[in-house]
Amino acid sequence: xxxxxxxxxxxxxxxxxxxxxxxxxxxxxxxxxxxxxxxxxxxxxxxxxxxxxxxxxxxxxxxxxxxxxxxxxxxxxxxxxxxxxxxxxxxxxxxxxxxxxxxxxxxxxxxxxxxxxxxxxxxxxxxxxxxxxxxxxxxxxxxxxxxxxxxxxxxxxxxxxxxxxxxxxxxxxxxxxxxxxxxxxxxxxxxxxxxxxxxxxxxxxxxxxxxxxxxxxxxxxxxxxxxxxxxxxxxxxxxxxxxxxxxxxxxxxxxxxxxxxxxxxxxxxxxxxxxxxxxxxxxxxxxxxxxxxxxxxxxxxxxxxxxxxxxxxxxxxxxxxxxxxxxxxxxxxxxxxxxxxxxxxxxxxxxxxxxxxxxxxxxxxxxxxxxxxxxxxxxxxxxxxxxxxxxxxxxxxxxxxxxxxxxxxxxxxxxxxxxxxxxxxxxxxxxxxxxxxxxxxxxxxxxxxxxxxxxxxxxxxxxxxxxxxxxxxxxxxxxxxxxxxxxxxxxxxxxxxxxxxxxxxxxxxxxxx
Ligand code: XMP
Numbered sequence: 325x326x327x328x329x330x331x332x333x334x335x336x337x338x339x340x341x342x343x344x345x346x347x348x349x350x351x352x353x354x355x356x357x358x359x360x361x362x363x364x365x366x367x368x369x370x371x372x373x374x375x376x377x378x379x380x381x382x383x384x385x386x387x388x389x390x391x392x393x394x395x396x397x398x399x400x401x402x403x404x405x406x407x408x409x410x411x412x413x414x415x416x417x418x419x420x421x422x423x424x425x426x427x428x429x430x431x432x433x434x435x436x437x438x439x440x441x442x443x444x445x446x447x448x449x450x451x452x453x454x455x456x457x458x459x460x461x462x463x464x465x466x467x468x469x470x471x472x473x474x475x476x477x478x479x480x481x482x483x484x485x486x487x488x489x490x491x492x493x494x495x496x497x498x499x500x501x502x503x504x505x506x507x508x509x510x511x512x513x514x515x516x517x518x519x520x521x522x523x524x525x526x527x528x529x530x531x532x533x534x535x536x537x538x539x540x541x542x543x544x545x546x547x548x549x550x551x552x553x554x555x556x557x558x559x560x561x562x563x564x565x566x567x568x569x570x571x572x573x574x575x576x577x578x579x580x581x582x583x584x585x586x587x588x589x590x591x592x593x594x595x596x597x598x599x600x601x602x603x604x605x606x607x608x609x610x611x612x613x614x615x616x617x618x619x620x621x622x623x624x625x626x627x628x629x630x631x632x633x634x635x636x637x638x639x640x641x642x643x644x645x646x647x648x649x650x651x652x653x654x655x656x657x658x659x660x661x662x663x664x665x666x667x668x669x670x671x672x673x674x675x676x677x678x679x680x681x682x683x684x685x686x687x688x689x690x691x692x693x694x695x696x697x698x699x700x701x702x703x704x705x706x707x708x709x710x711x712x713x714x715x716x717x718x719x720x721x722x723x724x725x726x727x728x729x730x731x732x733x734x735x736x737x738x739x740x741x742x743x744x745x746x747x748x749x750x751x752x753x754x755x756x757x758x759x760x761x762x763x764x765x766x767x768x769x770x771x772x773x774x775x776x777x778x779x780x781x782x783x784x785x786x787x788x789x790x791x792x793x794x795x796x797x798x799x800x801x802x803x804x805x806x807x808x809x810x811x812x813x814x815x816x817x818x819x820x821x822x823x824x825x826x827x828x829x830x831x832x833x834x835x836x837x
Contacts (some may be wrong), residue, residue: 328525329373329517331355334362336380336390336408342652342793343496344376344406346692347504348470352519354509354526356690359723364395374402374515375410379494383458384411385423402487402515407456409656410481410490417464417483428492431499434479438470438808441513442489445505452479452493452500460492470575487514508757523702528686531563538564544569544636547598549586550715552648552688555700557596559687560646562703568646569639573631575624576604577719577728579744580737593706603631611721611728617837620728621669624718633680645676646685650696652792654689692791713758714792722837726765735818736763739782742811744806747786756798759786761812762825762836770820772813779820784808787834795829 331348335357350356355376367375382389389553397416407414411421418674419545434452438441451474460478462699463469466795471480489510489702495503507818511517539749545560547553547570560568570590574583590596610623636642688696693714700710716722719738724732739761747753770777784805789795809822825832 327347327371328354328529331373331374331376331511331515331517332362332367332372333357333368333376333378334360334392334409335378336360336382336412338379338406338408338458339379340496341378342692342791344378345651345690346533346791347496348376348511349521349695351504351508351511352521353517353523360390361393362396364399367396367399367401373517374404374768376512377403377405379407379409379413382408383423384408384415384421385458386598389651393412393459397486397488400487402510403489404510405488405490406494406496407492409460410607411460412465413488414464414481414513415458415492417466417488419460419464419467420462421458422461423458427457428475428477429456430454432493433474434471435474436471436480438468440470442470442480442506442509442513444509444513445762446502450502450568452495452496454493456492481505489514508601514605519712525755526699527559527702530559534560534563534685534687537685538567538644541567542639542641542706543568543646544632544639544642544682545646546632546649547586547590547596548715548717549582549589549623550648551693551712552650552696554590554648554709555696555703555705556596556646556687557590557651558594558649558703558705559699560685561594561596569642570598571635572598572600573628574600574602574604574626575607575719575721576733577607577624577643577721579715580741589709593709601635603627606631607721608730610730613727615726617722617725618669620721620837621718623824624721625669628717629677629680631681632676636680636682643681643683645680645682646683646687648696649686649689651688651690651692664689665715670831694790709752712752713760714755715754717765718833722835724765725762725836730803731818732763735780735816736761736782738816739763739812739819742815743784743808746797746808746811750801750804750807752786752804756786756800757792757795758788758834759784759798761785764823766822770813772820777820779818781821781823782812782819783825783836785825785834785836787829788832789829792834793829795834797824797826797828800824 335345345355345357432454435449465480467481467483469478473479482489495506545568585596587600590598607627610627614620697710743761764781766777768781786798787795788798812822
């Protein structure tokens with residue numbers, strides 16, 4: 325089997341870095357994002373076949389702006405610099421970058437003034453997306469300009485001998501109409517990479533890697549029953565068979581009857597036996613009186629660790645803990661050298677305390693959800709399981725702003741069940757990325773029969789997204805919303821008002837907390 329060609333994207337904090345990674349993988353080429361402190365040695369050791377330098381908010385002229393190990397430019401590995409990446413190349417090779425006055429933001433026309441393999445398949449002019457404050461005043465001596473922007477500023481520079489390329493625009497953004505062709509040209513024509521990142525390759529490589537890492541030791545798998553952990557369970561089962569034990573923790577923050585559904589589904593459909601532990605009291609007691617969203621997340625994360633410590637006491641001979649963590653979980657929880665902000669602490673990303681001695685296995689921590697679904701299909705997992713909406717680790721705990729109580733949880737579970745049931749019945753479930761209900765802890769006045777009511781409100785949330793990083797609210801049919809609203813208000817005591825959340829991400833997030 326050919327080994328998988330690998331692209332590393334060095335992240336300078338651009339909001340589009342994840343998108344670059346996705347686009348590369350859409351071309352069936354494997355990519356990972358790394359930080360600017362990566363060394364030339366690490367790049368060599370990992371057999372990286374091409375490098376992309378991302379954009380970023382800093383100016384290369386600022387003191388302390390992110391830089392890379394200069395010897396990376398001497399590795400003779402093809403490099404494509406995008407925006408900030410281009411400016412870094414420019415500065416490194418003795419060109420000049422000017423800060424300030426000529427900002428270019430938005431759609432722009434690029435004029436190609438020299439035929440080049442980076443632009444194979446393109447006409448002489450094409451629409452690109454610009455987003456930069458700095459511009460190049462003087463390109464380095466050994467480079468030539470192959471395209472310019474409408475303002476006659478360099479839009480693309482190349483040094484074919486060194487295989488170093490720089491573009492001022494963002495090929496990863498849809499507004500760059502031929503962005504995918506340009507990326508494809510760089511990766512396949514210039515860097516000569518094979519398009520061999522298929523789910524089957526990924527599975528074969530991961531199985532090999534997991535077997536090498538684990539040896540004859542034992543693995544505890546933490547399952548939530550969601551898409552990621554179900555696919556992970558099947559992959560690990562293939563790799564290690566009986567060396568794995570699956571555990572499912574009821575934290576009291578699950579959907580209606582979720583605990584039984586998950587255990588049965590794993591047992592019956594995936595043939596994975598699961599040990600179920602009910603720790604709902606511990607979680608709910610620890611959350612008593614807590615209203616701050618980040619505190620709630622931290623508490624839930626900490627109780628998970630405590631619970632795992634207890635469980636591993638019972639399974640002393642286990643050396644590894646496997647989790648279905650995805651790439652967006654990692655990204656949203658980390659701060660890239662202080663440049664991007666932590667949005668939410670995803671409980672499953674904090675790592676494990678030293679004292680636990682368990683080592684983490686996270687086979688999907690560089691993938692997006694739709695990629696995991698593709699792997700699941702390759703593993704033969706059924707559509708129903710793969711089609712399940714994402715469900716966050718802290719569960720309903722982040723869908724009850726304010727204090728979490730058992731009474732509120734009961735109400736929310738019923739409302740959520742009605743919404744999901746009706747979505748399935750109407751055929752809309754598979755058309756949305758994720759749908760759920762949020763309990764709004766605010767009482768409003770209503771009238772039922774001849775009586776005044778004074779009860780809580782709920783919000784329905786349904787979004788379309790391809791990876792959870794950005795999202796738009798789903799335009800669900802009005803009839804469906806009406807049915808859900810009627811059923812919730814009529815069937816659930818304690819709710820007298822239903823609203824529909826029409827906020828996209830950004831500026832909102834998908835969950836309310
Ligand atoms: P947000 O609310 O950040 O959510 O826009 C993006 C996606 O991530 C899910 N989410 C989580 N998943 N642990 C998880 O495993 C978490 O702590 C967590 N918080 C949010 C969310 O449901 C959505 O799909």
